[in-house]
Amino acid sequence: MINPNIFIYLTVSIIIIWKSSNAMIGKKRIGLFLPFSIVGILFCFNSAFIFYELPPRYFFAASKFLLLLILLWILIIIRRENEN
C-alpha cells in the first residue's frame, strides 16, 4: 500500500516548481523566485523518502530546518521588495 502523502507532496512540488519557473520567465528575475523552487525540490525529496519507505527521520528533520531557513529568506525578499 502506497502512503497517500506522497501524492500530496509530489503534486505540491510539481506545482511550485512549474509556477516558480514560469514566474521567473514572466518577471525576468531568477533570484526573486529561487527560494520557491528550492522549496519545491525539498518537497520532492520528502516524497521520495516516503515513497521508498526508507528511514527518513534525520533527512526529514534536516529538510524541516532548511524549510525554516528558506521561509526567512522569502520574508527578507518580501521586505526588501516592499522597501523598494
Place this chain on the structure above:
Amino acid sequence: MKTELVKILVLSSALVHYVIVAVLGGVLITEYYKRKKELRGGILGYGAFLIIILVFFVLDIYRNLVASSMLIDWISLFLAILANISFVATSLRYFEYINKRLFFSIPLFSIGIIIVEILRVLQIGKNLEVYTAITTLVATIFGYLLIIGFLIDRSSNNIVSSKIQKKS
C-alpha cells in the same frame, strides 16, 4: 546501513531529477509554442540535452538496482559524452544569451561523470554510484537555472533592444 544510505541518495535524487526534467521540458514546450519563429532558436537543442540525460539516468537506476552489465556501461558512457556535446554545442551557438559562470561549471561536473563512466567500463570504479547520482542532480539543477536564464535573456524585448544597440 551503507547500502540503505546509497539507496536513499540514488532513488531520491532520481525522483527529484525526473520531476525537474519533466517540469523543465514542459516549460520548454510551452515557450516553444508561445514564441515567434525567430525567438525559438536553442529551445530544441536544450530539449534534446534533457532527453539524453533522462535516458542516461534511467539506465543508471537500472544498473544500480536491477542488473549491471558491460553493454549498459558502454551505452551510458556514450550517452554522457553525447549529452555533454549537445549541451556545449547549443550553449556555444547562443553564447551571448547564457550565464557564463553556470556554463563553465556544468561541463566540470559532466567531465567528472564521464571519468567515472570510463572507470566503470575499465571495471575500477564499482562503488561510485552515489557520486554519479548526486553530480547528475547538481548538474541538472545548474542546467535548470541556465536554461531559465537563457529563456529570459532570449525573450522579445531583449532581442529588440540588442538589435537597436547594434544599429546605433
